[in-house]
Amino acid sequence: MLKDILNSSYFVMPASLFVIELMFILLKFLDETSSFSKMVPTPWLVIPAIIVCGLDFAALGLFNWFLCRVVKNKKIQIPIFTTFCIYMLFSLVVCIVDLINRKETLQQNTQYYFTTYDFGIKSMFDDSMSIEGLPQVNGNSKMIGNIMKRSPGPWTAIFVTLSLVIAFQIFWGITNCQKNRKRAPSKPSPNSSSAASSNISSNITASTMLDSQIETVQFVSKKPKANQKLKIITMSAVMVVWFTELVLFIVCMCSDDKTLQLVVPNYWNFYQSHRKTSMSHKEVAQATQFFRSNNELKEGYDWIDQRANPQFPMVYAPKKTVCSYNPELEYCKTLQADEPKAPQELPNVVIVIAESFTPGPMMYQNNVVTSNEKIVDGPLYKKNYLPNLKKLSEDALTFASLSASGIPTLYGWLSLMTGEIPYSNSINIVQSMLNDVDDFPSYFHSNNYQTMYVAPCKFKFDGQHNWLFRGRKVVQPQYKALKEMPKWFDNIYQYIPTKEQAEQLGVEQNKMQSWVPDRITAKQFITHFEENSKAGKPTLGVWATVDTHMSFQGYDNDEFYEPVKFGKGRHGNQKMSEQIDRYATVAKYMDKYIGEVVDYLKEKHNNTIFVVVGDHGAREVPQFTDNVIDKLDPLSQKYDDSCNHKQFSNDQLYVTSALITYLGDNPLLRSKFDPLRSKVVKVPTDHHDLIKTVYELVEDQNNKHLASSRNGRNLLELATNLTQNKPLRKHWSLRTTMLHSEVATENTVYRYHTKGPYGEKFEGIYPTCVRPGEKRSKITKKEFNSFSQYHKFYDYIQRGNRQFSYKFRNPDCQYPTVCNFPVNYEAYNRNDALILGASAVGVGMGAGVVFMLIYWVYEIIMNKKKKYSPIQPVQTY
CATH class of the missing domain: 3.40.720.10 (Alkaline Phosphatase, subunit A)
Structure with a gap:
């Protein structure tokens, strides 16, 4: 089990995401704002920030491993995980906007910028203009473009890396689907090693040697108790990683601890910003x-x-x-x-x-x-x-x-x-x-x-x-x-x-x-x-x-x-x-x-x-x-x-x-x-x-x-x-x-x-x-x-x-007239978490569907190009 978990294939895509988040961490801790102040006042916190970020993506890799054990069908398993990773990419895009806001205006409230500028806020009142002039071009893209022109190096690195990671993830998903398409899921031998050896000694013809019919021989360990103990230790370690990740997330969402807010992954701010301020009487x-x-x-x-x-x-x-x-x-x-x-x-x-x-x-x-x-x-x-x-x-x-x-x-x-x-x-x-x-x-x-x-x-x-x-x-x-x-x-x-x-x-x-x-x-x-x-x-x-x-x-x-x-x-x-x-x-x-x-x-x-x-x-x-x-x-x-x-x-x-x-x-x-x-x-x-x-x-x-x-x-x-x-x-x-x-x-x-x-x-x-x-x-x-x-x-x-x-x-509320204190309507609480959460899920699901369509088109093209040669009988001894 431990060797299976350490298989690099489970962590390749999370590692690619970690590279992007690492760039954001370094820029956050080392770069300056437009007013020449440090984004983070304590640069040494970059070390725990990298560790916590590594834990975050390690948990994602273990999620991939767990998904592979639960879902045996690769055509379902890989698109699910790819969709999840693209959702994580959406979160990292949020970090890009956060980084712009941190650098230019010392803010980190991306979801409200999305709501205000990109998704738009529905008008509550009749806002028709009294005078109509020429149509107006969008000033938002020009403004962001000017910001990026001022420091092209970091932004070029970010977008190039992001593009490469997206391309790599699509390529990785397709090639893994294609590789696993030829293989049946590994099955344990129904009997002991003697059954396996009898299978090996049987005559095999060329017609039965198709990749899809090859069975992997699995030998039963001579030390089942030791294996069982290792499984328990391994699963305990996995649970500790997941539990630590969960506790960190909950504490970050609920706590006002300033240091913790600095070291957690950047995109967690997306969720934390929906917290309401509470005070006792x-x-x-x-x-x-x-x-x-x-x-x-x-x-x-x-x-x-x-x-x-x-x-x-x-x-x-x-x-x-x-x-x-x-x-x-x-x-x-x-x-x-x-x-x-x-x-x-x-x-x-x-x-x-x-x-x-x-x-x-x-x-x-x-x-x-x-x-x-x-x-x-x-x-x-x-x-x-x-x-x-x-x-x-x-x-x-x-x-x-x-x-x-x-x-x-x-x-x-x-x-x-x-x-x-x-x-x-x-x-x-x-x-x-x-x-x-x-x-x-x-x-x-x-x-x-x-x-x-x-x-x-x-x-x-x-x-x-x-x-x-x-x-x-x-x-x-x-x-x-x-x-x-x-x-x-x-x-x-x-x-x-x-x-x-x-x-x-x-x-x-x-x-x-x-x-x-x-x-x-x-x-x-x-x-x-x-x-x-x-x-x-x-x-x-x-x-x-x-x-x-x-x-x-x-x-x-x-x-x-x-x-x-x-x-x-x-x-x-x-x-x-x-x-x-x-x-x-x-x-x-x-x-x-x-x-x-x-x-x-x-x-x-x-x-x-x-x-x-x-x-x-x-x-x-x-x-x-x-x-x-x-x-x-x-x-x-x-x-x-x-x-x-x-x-x-x-x-x-x-x-x-x-x-x-x-x-x-x-x-x-x-x-x-x-x-x-x-x-x-x-x-x-x-x-x-x-x-x-x-x-x-x-x-x-x-x-x-x-x-x-x-x-x-x-x-x-x-x-x-x-x-x-x-x-x-x-x-x-x-x-x-x-x-x-x-x-x-x-x-x-x-x-x-x-x-x-x-x-x-x-x-x-x-x-x-x-x-x-x-x-x-x-x-x-x-x-x-x-x-x-x-x-x-x-x-x-x-x-x-x-x-x-x-x-x-009210001008009438003057002594000696007696007035009662007003009772205001409850504050308006726009549920941006729901709006943007649904948008993010939609992005993830849409990306998953697009990925599957790309893969199916790829499979059709490859099948058409494939030419089968006649199967020659193999001499048996």
Whole structure:
């Protein structure tokens, strides 16, 4: 039995699969991400990872051996195992996508990428476009193609190896079927060796010597007991391998152990990512207390859910709203109702969501980069790179350190729009589709704004359609929550203009691209903002740009870009210098059309709050300082490359850039902005702070303050406190990918790997990597555990649809009116495991059928070619 198990034929196909998985393991442990951080912080774990992977494929080989013992018919046995191996190949293809996500965006949630981009998400609302333009080509394949072009070596090796393994497996299966077709299954001799010897001594004619009639002689061992003992030992060893494999899989699926997650085979993440976050009532209560104690509210506000077991622990409101739900609170007994104030004229609000916008430190003014102050006087941007934003920042409050909550767009964009933090092992944009969220589009709509959105790409690309089209006609009525969704946008625009539309917009058509360039979407925004402004209401206009999307090639005709060159090898790395050149070129292009939009608003609609913010960081450029700064102070201002690895990423991952200004002359708004003109905030801030600031500006004008779950601060208030050297309110913020996280307090930043306490904490003044003398210290295990629990708490509350309820926006729930706490619909849990599991099984079964068809065709062809010669009698003796 032992010799039979060790027969190499059982392990040839598993070994070929192991070769591919081994490549993934080595790349995962040795390669870097696009933000120059290690995918795995502990390279020595590559050894146990290889061992566990070897165990995995050894178990597969033993499965093949066991199948051969149970199923004697080779025509059934080999296709079954081949089908299973092709299913394993499907799992390894999943690993390829995981590897792309790990390298580019530090994610490993492949099944949701498949769902979002390849399988597609069915529309829950009527998402018909208001304007039809030219048909659009698929941008997904182009984007992936550009990613692979940047590092062709590993990807070429992967696909060549994968192709060879597939070809080898088909060849192996066919040749084994063909070989075994000629043989009957081995039969033990019915009698002892004497019977066998009598068979041997009998006369055999040529006609009985066909391969199909040859019997294998089997001799009975003289030591049956020893053989029996060996069988028991062998089967026990087989069972130990299978049991160990099973236990490892179950523990990996159920455990939060970070080290174990690193060493198990890559494709297990495919199954692990379907785990739901669970917390006991006691854990939730402790986490709620921790969250509230680290986030100090503005004076006059309190947490709205004061129950012993709060269902909405993150929602806060003015005390008169809190008392409507909690009249038993002590301060409610003496609370007096406010005198109603007449609302003032509401301003328009324009938010530009700039793709991958991290212009610093290279495009920032030298005094901003070199200063160690928390707030600096002077415009943020340099005129030679971003002339329009430089001019605008002279009259604005700008932020060199504002961060997105996640990366890429489907995390950063959704977090900006809704206030949700990225899930730890799946994609919110899919899993949160029926959640109540504190989104700003419906907030403005509830304040009687006309709302519009202009996008550069199809909404289904990121699964945005089930968010943007909320409040429209429901096309999937089986979800009750859909009927109560508030409206987001009145009008949504996305189209590649036809020749006639280009003439109406006053633009030259661009060559056919996957996404619409900023030059055209800027004109679309201006045209449609003018149309929406005729509704007689203040307008919320959101414009998403695209040309600064990696790999920074742009989406317009070449003649519309003004090349920016820094000189060959200026930053010591030719490849990086080229990346910086490209980024600077497309950033200057985007700046030009932001300038056109600002000029239009100043001329036609100056009563506008204007915001520019990146959806997330640029990941890799432009991280270096200008040489002018290096010459000013070469010792203290030289860029410190090592901080990328020590901190497990740099400022280009989450940190983006932002500004907020008011273009008009409303006295109340001018009084808030004028003292902060041309100031740059350098302490940690984020998307939620920015949206909270806009909320409060509108609320002060409208005299209507609503409940919110945005974990943000008013940035005008924060900048005022920094200017006056006053203490800042206690505040924690979280940004995360699946491999990297960052927690920022009002003064300190903690950057660490999600798989363990690997990283650093340092003073939160940006840019962080141009002060190598700055004090840094390692993340402690206690701090890491606190951060992990903090993220787990976010996960649990968001997945349970308990972060917010739209019912809290009821303006009638004010003291002394008493309101009951809302009960939200259960969270939407899309069963991607079932969908993708069925798809994988289908792939396996389909591959098995195809294999059998190929084999049968091969057999027919071979039989036709075979020529039989006459059988000659054989002389017997």
